[in-house]
Each structure stands twice: as C-alpha cells, then as structure tokens.
Amino acid sequence: MKLVVQVKLLPDAATETALRETLTLCNQAANHASRRAFDTGIKGKTSLQRLAYGDLKAMGLSAQPAIHVARKVAGAYAALKANLKAGNHGPNGSTRRTKVDSKPIRFRKDAAQPYDDRCLSWHYDARTISIWTTRGRCGRIPFACSPGQMKLLTAYRKGESDLVLRGGSWYLYATCEVPEPETFEPDAFLGVDLGIANIATTSDGIVHAGRHLNQVRHRNRRLRKRLQSKGTKAAKRLLRKISGREARFAADTDHRISKTIVTEAQRTSRGVALEDLGGIRERVRLRKPQRVTLHSWSFHQLGSFITYKAARAGVPVVYVDAAYTSQGCSACGHVSKKNRPDQATFRCMSCGFAEHADVNAARNIAARGEAGWAVSHAADDAA
Structure with a gap:
C-alpha cells in the first residue's frame, strides 16, 4: 500500500528564495503547457510531453523538471475528465460544468511540484536533502520528521516526492510503498x-x-x-x-x-x-x-x-x-x-x-x- 510521509524542510533565506522562484517558474511552465494542451486537444502524458518539452526547456527548466511539469498537466486533465464523467461538476449543459470545461486548467504560482530521484536526493543519516532549483542544485537542506516517519522513509520510500509551500513553510510529501500484512480471519x-x-x-x-x-x-x-x-x-x-x-x-x-x-x-x-x-x-x-x-x-x-x-x-x-x-x-x-x-x-x-x-x-x-x-x-x- 502507498503512504505519504510529510517532512518539513528548514531552508535558510537564500535557499527559500531559490525554492520559491522554482515553484513560480514550474507553475508558469505548467500554465503554458496547459494552454497548449487545451488549444490542441493533446492531453496524454507522452504526447503532451512531446508537444511542450521544447517550450518548457526554453523557459529555463532542466530536462527532468520539464518532463514532470508536462506529466503534472496531463494528470490534471485526466482528473478533470474523470470528475466530469462522474458528474462532480454538474450535469451536461449546466453553467458550472460549462465554465470548468471551457477554459484551460490554471495552476497557482505556488502549486506543488513533483520531483524524482534524479533531481532530489535524500541523506537520511544527516537528515538533509539536495534538490534541483532554478539557481542550480541546493544541497544540505535540513528536514524535520518524527522517528516513525524516518523509519518509513528509510525502509520504504519509493517514487516521486512533491515540494509543497503551505502556510509559509516548506514540505516534502514523500511516497512510501509499505507491504500490507495478510488479513486475518475475524471472529x-x-x-x-x-x-x-x-x-x-x-x-x-x-x-x-x-x-x-x-x-x-x-x-x-x-x-x-x-x-x-x-x-x-x-x-x-x-x-x-x-x-x-x-x-x-x-x-x-x-x-x-x-x-x-x-x-x-x-x-x-x-x-x-x-x-x-x-x-x-x-x-x-x-x-x-x-x-x-x-x-x-x-x-x-x-x-x-x-x-x-x-x-x-x-x-x-x-x-x-x-x-x-x-x-x-x-x-x-x-x-x-x-x-x-x-x-x-x-x-x-x-x-x-x-x-x-x-x-x-x-x-x-x-x-x-x-x-x-x-x-x-x-x-x-x-x-
């Protein structure tokens, strides 16, 4: 089963500025990719990546962040399609549904950005991380978490982690794949x-x-x-x-x-x-x-x-x-x-x-x- 472990980053002033600039640029790029996807109707992960990759690189993103931005946009459109199909935005022809479906998806300037192990490294013993930013690689950023969270991270962390700015504080949401125990026969x-x-x-x-x-x-x-x-x-x-x-x-x-x-x-x-x-x-x-x-x-x-x-x-x-x-x-x-x-x-x-x-x-x-x-x-x- 997949669990999400939240750890708090403790960056200094210069690193915080770099992280903020990174989120802003990634979400500007996501809005550009979203407009391209809406105008062309190309919304699949692979096809949207081919369509927008060059533009995203030209905006200043490195290869992996550009790929993740395209995938984030494709995932947002897939979620929107599922919600429309389920009727979560109202029935066909309703004002609410028409409003949602008639314009590109927009991303806040501080919306979360996914990272993989190519642009994010974890150093568990030192309790620090190294992360890609628009100013280059920022290393030795301390993070704080509970002993239980550290145990999960060390043993089961796998896949992407999301960089999140919430309430003026910085967090990483790390995905952990934890094996499920066998279900017992209840009395x-x-x-x-x-x-x-x-x-x-x-x-x-x-x-x-x-x-x-x-x-x-x-x-x-x-x-x-x-x-x-x-x-x-x-x-x-x-x-x-x-x-x-x-x-x-x-x-x-x-x-x-x-x-x-x-x-x-x-x-x-x-x-x-x-x-x-x-x-x-x-x-x-x-x-x-x-x-x-x-x-x-x-x-x-x-x-x-x-x-x-x-x-x-x-x-x-x-x-x-x-x-x-x-x-x-x-x-x-x-x-x-x-x-x-x-x-x-x-x-x-x-x-x-x-x-x-x-x-x-x-x-x-x-x-x-x-x-x-x-x-x-x-x-x-x-x-």
Whole structure:
C-alpha cells in the first residue's frame, strides 16, 4: 500500500528564495503547457510531453523538471475528465460544468511540484536533502520528521516526492510503498455508525461525541461570515490565516478516532464493518442550515482513515448497506420509523428493546458485516 510521509524542510533565506522562484517558474511552465494542451486537444502524458518539452526547456527548466511539469498537466486533465464523467461538476449543459470545461486548467504560482530521484536526493543519516532549483542544485537542506516517519522513509520510500509551500513553510510529501500484512480471519465484526451529533459510535457502546468538533465548525463559520462581510485587508489577512485550521482539526480528530477503532478491532480479533455512505449528500434533502452541517461532515475522511489503518494492521474491513440501520431493532429485527422517538433514543415498538440509537445502529451494521463476510467467503470457498 502507498503512504505519504510529510517532512518539513528548514531552508535558510537564500535557499527559500531559490525554492520559491522554482515553484513560480514550474507553475508558469505548467500554465503554458496547459494552454497548449487545451488549444490542441493533446492531453496524454507522452504526447503532451512531446508537444511542450521544447517550450518548457526554453523557459529555463532542466530536462527532468520539464518532463514532470508536462506529466503534472496531463494528470490534471485526466482528473478533470474523470470528475466530469462522474458528474462532480454538474450535469451536461449546466453553467458550472460549462465554465470548468471551457477554459484551460490554471495552476497557482505556488502549486506543488513533483520531483524524482534524479533531481532530489535524500541523506537520511544527516537528515538533509539536495534538490534541483532554478539557481542550480541546493544541497544540505535540513528536514524535520518524527522517528516513525524516518523509519518509513528509510525502509520504504519509493517514487516521486512533491515540494509543497503551505502556510509559509516548506514540505516534502514523500511516497512510501509499505507491504500490507495478510488479513486475518475475524471472529466477529465491530460495527461503526458514523454521524453528525456523534462522529462515530461502535457496537461495543463506545461513543465518540462530535460536540466539540461541531462547536469549532459553527464558530469558524460565524467568524468567516463576519470577516467576509467586512472585506477589509485586515479581514482578508485573517481569513488566510485561519484557512485550513478547521480541516486540520477535523483530520486530527478523525485520525485519533480511527486509530482507537482499529486498535480495538485488532486486539479482539474482529473485523470492522462500516456503512456505505456513497452519494449521501446527493440523496439527502435537508433545510439550508442542516445542509451546511452535512456538507462539512468528514465521514468519507474518517472512513478512509479507518480503511488504511486497518490495512496496515491486517484488520478486514467490509462496507454494508446503510438502509434502515437506524430504524431496525438489533434485538428482533423489527423496522419502523416509530422506533426512533428522538435523535438519541431507540425503543422497539415490537419487543420493547431500548438502547442508545447510535449503538443500536452500530450493532445492526456489525450483524450485516458478519453476514456479508460469511456469504462472500462461502462463495470463495465454493469456487
């Protein structure tokens, strides 16, 4: 499996200037290649490289950076094509889709630039890197990372690394190919119900409350609204300063929750059962204040964190149909809207079973996960 390790670069003033000039030139070149690709319709990696290579070299790029710029542009157009096909920019003929599809892709002057081992060298013992810039090769640039990240880099780093400028600091995102352990045969499944009031609830009755995260989101939303209405330079500076803070906080929260869930499943030799919530934002119809909350809900991120942490631990993960998991009784199976008198309460109208609503849903998810695993592996054994 591929993991991305983020390390922080600690360049001096002269090196930082060289790195900034390098990103600016690479992205100017990417915008030029993007316009050529849009005008000619040539957007494949190899064909676009042949088309734009000479121009990119003439702009001051060395051979490998020029190749990576062309590939970056081709990858951006491939991603755009996939998003258009999936309807992520609206249906055919919509204003949004037409706007996106009617002009070349543009790259920010500080957009990330990929490097390979020909123009980026790692010196793990000294904790330094040597990197190509428009001012020549810059060596002995210190980097900082945790002991765990260093272990991953030393053992598994392979392929490209991206040079990133974020919040005034420089980073390298290095790709590591880590072998996956063999998935064990689970004794049972730990069901996980994802929600807004409670971020995640397990079938063991553990509730990871979302109150603090939702408070942070509501506070940031009010602050952004006030700053945007002012429109002053100071307000815009503050908006840039707080940009990404909420996303980082939510990611940290999701990392901690997913680690707890996967560790418990591994300890008890169980798999993890999750709801298949694909397309929920399109299916659910809510009032405007509730839509804002739904669209800021990071259920996909939490699910992906659980999936990759489980893969690293050899814990099996299954996705189950989410239909009626919140209305069905985990004791007798009776399904009814009346079983949910309020958001937090489940009380079965048939057998009288009562439980926290999210815990009951998680138990239904666990049961479906166990049944789905048994059916799929019985079919595999038969084959």
